Amino acid sequence: MNASPFATSARTATNRRVESVGKTVLAGVTALLILPLTAILGLLVIRGAPALSMEFLLEAPTAGMTAGGVFPAIVGTLWLVGVSLAVSAPVGIMAGIYLNEYAKANWLTRMVNLAIVNLAGVPSIVHALFGVGVFVLFLGLGTSILSASLTLAIMTLPVIIASTKEALAAVPMAFREACWTLGATRWQTIRHVVLPNSISGILTGVILQVSRAAGETAPIMFTGAAFYLPFLPQSVQDQCMALSMHLFTVSTQVPNVPEAIPYATALVLLSVVLLVNMFAIAFRTYLRRNRKW
Amino acid sequence: MDEYCIKTRGLKLFYGEFEALKGLDIRFLSGKTSALIGPSGCGKTTLLRCFNRINERYEGVRTEGEVVVQEHDIYSADTDLVELRKKVGMVFQRPNPLPLSVRDNILYGLRLHFSRKYRDASTLDEALETSLRAVHLWDDLKDSLSTEATTLSLEKQQKLCIARLLPLKPEVILMDEPCSALDPDATAKIEELLRDLAGDYSLVIVTHNMAQARRVSDECAFMLLGEVVEMRRTEDLFVSPRDQRTANYIEGRFG
Ligand SMILES: Nc1ncnc2c1ncn2[C@@H]1O[C@H](COP(=O)(O)OP(=O)(O)OP(=O)(O)O)[C@@H](O)[C@H]1O
Ligand SMILES: [Mg+2]
Numbered sequence: 001m002n003a004s005p006f007a008t009s010a011r012t013a014t015n016r017r018v019e020s021v022g023k024t025v026l027a028g029v030t031a032l033l034i035l036p037l038t039a040i041l042g043l044l045v046i047r048g049a050p051a052l053s054m055e056f057l058l059e060a061p062t063a064g065m066t067a068g069g070v071f072p073a074i075v076g077t078l079w080l081v082g083v084s085l086a087v088s089a090p091v092g093i094m095a096g097i098y099l100n101e102y103a104k105a106n107w108l109t110r111m112v113n114l115a116i117v118n119l120a121g122v123p124s125i126v127h128a129l130f131g132v133g134v135f136v137l138f139l140g141l142g143t144s145i146l147s148a149s150l151t152l153a154i155m156t157l158p159v160i161i162a163s164t165k166e167a168l169a170a171v172p173m174a175f176r177e178a179c180w181t182l183g184a185t186r187w188q189t190i191r192h193v194v195l196p197n198s199i200s201g202i203l204t205g206v207i208l209q210v211s212r213a214a215g216e217t218a219p220i221m222f223t224g225a226a227f228y229l230p231f232l233p234q235s236v237q238d239q240c241m242a243l244s245m246h247l248f249t250v251s252t253q254v255p256n257v258p259e260a261i262p263y264a265t266a267l268v269l270l271s272v273v274l275l276v277n278m279f280a281i282a283f284r285t286y287l288r289r290n291r292k293w
Numbered sequence: 294m295d296e297y298c299i300k301t302r303g304l305k306l307f308y309g310e311f312e313a314l315k316g317l318d319i320r321f322l323s324g325k326t327s328a329l330i331g332p333s334g335c336g337k338t339t340l341l342r343c344f345n346r347i348n349e350r351y352e353g354v355r356t357e358g359e360v361v362v363q364e365h366d367i368y369s370a371d372t373d374l375v376e377l378r379k380k381v382g383m384v385f386q387r388p389n390p391l392p393l394s395v396r397d398n399i400l401y402g403l404r405l406h407f408s409r410k411y412r413d414a415s416t417l418d419e420a421l422e423t424s425l426r427a428v429h430l431w432d433d434l435k436d437s438l439s440t441e442a443t444t445l446s447l448e449k450q451q452k453l454c455i456a457r458l459l460p461l462k463p464e465v466i467l468m469d470e471p472c473s474a475l476d477p478d479a480t481a482k483i484e485e486l487l488r489d490l491a492g493d494y495s496l497v498i499v500t501h502n503m504a505q506a507r508r509v510s511d512e513c514a515f516m517l518l519g520e521v522v523e524m525r526r527t528e529d530l531f532v533s534p535r536d537q538r539t540a541n542y543i544e545g546r547f548g
Contacts, residue, residue, distance in 0.1 A: 105352050174389035180347055181385075182402040182457065183378040192401075193391055 044270070048263035056264060061246075065228065065254045070265055075232050076145075076240030077272055080220060081213045083149035083236060088156045089206045095157075096164025096202070101190055120158035124218045127155045131223040146236040148224025155219055156209040163205025167198040200284050207280040211273045217244045227253070243269040298323040298465045298495035299344055303358035306339055306348065313339045315519040316358065321465075321512070326487060326496040328506035328527065331516035332542065337499040340516070341467050344497070345381040346374055363464065379406065382458035384468040388450035390442035390457075395434055398442045398453055399424050402461045420460040427493075428456040428486055448479035452486065466490070468498045472505065484509050503543060507531055515539045 008016075055069055062068035103109040131151030141147045171194050179189040195202075217225075225245040233240040243265060251262040297320045306314040313336050321327045329337045342348040343360055346367065359366045367377055379402075390398050399421050403412055421438070425431040430452050434440075442453055451471060458466060468487075472480040480502075487496060487509045500506050506513050507527055514524035515536075523536045534540040 172389075174385065174387060175391060177347065177383075177385060178389045178391055178454070179401075180350070181345065181378055181383040182405060182461065183375040184401075184405050185375060188405060197392060 041270075044263050044267040048260055048265075048267045051258065051260035051264035052267070057268065060230070061228065065250055066257050066261070070243065070246055070268055072229060072232055073241040073243045073246040073265070074268065074272060076225065076242040077214050077244070077269070078276075079145050079233055079236075079240050080149050080152060080224070080242055081210055081276060083145060084152035084156065084213045085206065085209065087150060088153035088160055088209070091153070092157050092160030092206075093164050093202060096161045096168065097190060097195075099161070100165045100168040101186060101194065116158045116161050119154075120162065122155075124155060124216050127151055128219045128222050130154070131219055136223055142237070143222070143226075143239055144224050144237045145233055145240050146224070148220040148240075148242075149236070151219045151223045152213045152216065155216065156212055159212075160205050160209060163208070164202050167201025167205065168194060170201060171197045199287050203280065203284045203287070207277050207284075210276045210280065214269065214273045214276070215244055217242075217248050220245060221248075243272065296323060297321060298362065299497070300361040301343075301358060302361070304340075304343060304360060305357040306336075306343060307353075307355040307357075308351075309353040313519050314343070317521055319514060319521050319524060321495060321497055323464075323495050324492055325511040326491045326498065326509055328510035328513045329497065329499045329516060330501070330503060330506050330513060330542075331522075333501075335516045336519045337516055338469050339519075341383075341469050341497065341499055344465065344467055345378050345383050346372075347378075347383065375406075379461045380463055381465045381467065382461065382463040384451070384454050384458070384466065384471050386470045387474050388447055388454050390445070390450050390453050392441065392443050394439045395425075395442050395445070395453065396421060396438040399457050399460065402457060406461065424456040424459040427459055427490070428452040429482070429489075430456060446479075447475055448482060451475065451479075451483060455486070455490070463494065465495045465497065468496065470499050470501060473501065480505070503531070515542060517542075 057069060057074070058071050059069035060072050061070065099109065099112065103112075128151065131147060131154070135141045135147035135150050136143055141150075175193045175197065176189050179193055184192070220242055224239055225242045226239040227241075227245070227249050229239060229241050247262060247265045247269060250257045250265060299319075299321045301317050301319050304314055304317040304319075305312060317340065319340075329340065331337055339348065343356060344362070344367075348354050348356070356368060358368075360368055362377075362381060365372070367381075391401060393401070400412075400417055403417065403420060422431060422435075425434060430449060433449065434445075442450065445453065451474075455466070455471075471487075472483050475483065484505065487498070490496060491509075491511075498506075498510065510527045512524060513527040513530045515522045515530065515534075515538075517538055523530065523534065523539045525535075530539065531543055534543060
């Protein structure tokens with residue numbers, strides 16, 4: 001009997017070996033990505049554990065920041081994230097809608113788009129200087145939650161605009177044409193069809209900015225975050241503590257801080273960001289499910 | 294009713310520098326079905342989209358000349374696009390139901406244009422049933438009015454896209470290759486529907502399928518490179534074309 005015409009040839013065998021090596025390498029690199037995340041989390045938990053307790057979450061720092069908890073910093077971070085997103089999310093989403101749905105491709109639109117791209121590339125320390133110059137001094141808002149949040153808002157705005165535009169552009173043109181042919185105005189089309197079908201993409205962009213706003217130190221350091229405050233902020237005109245700032249303080253500015261405190265603070269910061277994200281994702285799921293108009 | 298549902302005078306359309314329509318004078322009979330045929334890129338879609346001014350959405354589009362609908366130039370300054378599109382509906386190449394229920398798709402037009410007091414439940418239900426009956430969908434869908442329209446078969450989707458225009462009582466329905474996404478069976482059903490709708494509405498249909506043009510249309514226009522070569526009764530056009538280019542095209546010598 002002759003050899004099977006379908007027996008593996010030498011060439012095919014080589015191809016197959018290369019294929020399996022390639023796949024293994026790609027899978028390996030991908031798997032490696034889990035390492036940094038687990039390593040960071042593991043380190044924080046192990047090193048921070050001695051300091052973690054209910055009191056750590058619910059009390060103010062004491063003994064010159066070398067003991068006590070981070071409660072005022074948690075509250076401050078929530079203020080900053082909340083106020084900054086309350087400004088940047090609506091402004092950014094509205095601008096994104098305008099740019100994607102209404103703007104004609106003229107020089108003004110090109111300028112605006114260029115400005116947004118460049119704004120996204122501005123380092124956060126420059127945002128900080130801008131915040132001091134404009135909000136704190138020029139507009140006379142002083143060092144306050146408002147100044148710090150507005151600075152954070154300017155910083156997060158370009159990404160929110162860009163992700164909004166992207167989410168809107170992903171909505172098929174055919175949906176819009178369907179509405180127009182029934183005599184819907186641009187706004188009716190946006191309201192009834194475009195937004196319901198892009199809202200989760202838009203919110204994803206906003207959610208990503210939560211961690212950005214919560215994590216940055218430079219923009220809030222000179223505009224509204226304090227090293228230490230004995231009281232909680234009562235309004236946006238007060239200063240506040242913030243987790244990112246507190247982390248910076250206890251790790252570099254204050255001598256004799258027990259090693260566990262910075263790690264525990266970082267863990268709290270991560271958890272706060274994750275919690276806020278989880279709320280946002282739940283809200284997004286809720287919107288998606290209730291897509292009724 | 295006016296004898297012609299659409300008349301154009303010297304209609305030109307430019308995409309930037311490119312002249313896609315080169316001064317067309319063409320008329321479509323009221324209450325009849327007119328077909329537009331011609332090779333790819335000759336401007337059929339462009340022409341159709343002039344009639345509800347949906348071309349204007351794209352950058353750099355410029356239109357010259359007149360398009361008269363109901364004795365009125367729709368490119369004049371006092372034309373409201375919303376009102377125009379209520380009168381001149383459009384069906385697209387790919388069925389594009391909105392991602393809503395069957396019911397909401399059909400009633401979307403009414404909800405847009407009529408305030409709440411004109412749309413009590415019974416008016417809406419009546420409009421829903423009339424429209425779905427008109428496109429032969431009522432029996433199939435009357436028990437599943439709340440299904441997502443995008444889950445229907447393409448044939449039903451396309452019928453739904455026609456049905457949702459009807460509550461607005463359009464004068465003209467424009468169709469751009471309404472069957473090109475469908476299989477022959479579904480195509481036959483849509484053609485049957487078109488023959489039923491003719492008479493009640495003026496239909497203008499773009500098609501690549503010459504047999505289809507012959508089956509459904511009363512008049513037929515042959516377009517080439519942004520111009521109308523010839524427009525006559527469909528039978529005459531196919532049996533005894535006057536222009537050599539038309540003859541070549543329908544004999545399949547180019548296309
Ligand atoms: N948005 C646009 N921008 C620039 N040129 C365009 C645009 N749309 C169409 N054209 C050009 O205008 C001409 C006519 O296009 P149109 O789509 O009207 O042709 P058609 O007859 O519908 O073709 P088909 O049978 O392939 O659908 C083509 O040469 C095309 O390249
Ligand atoms: Mg076309």
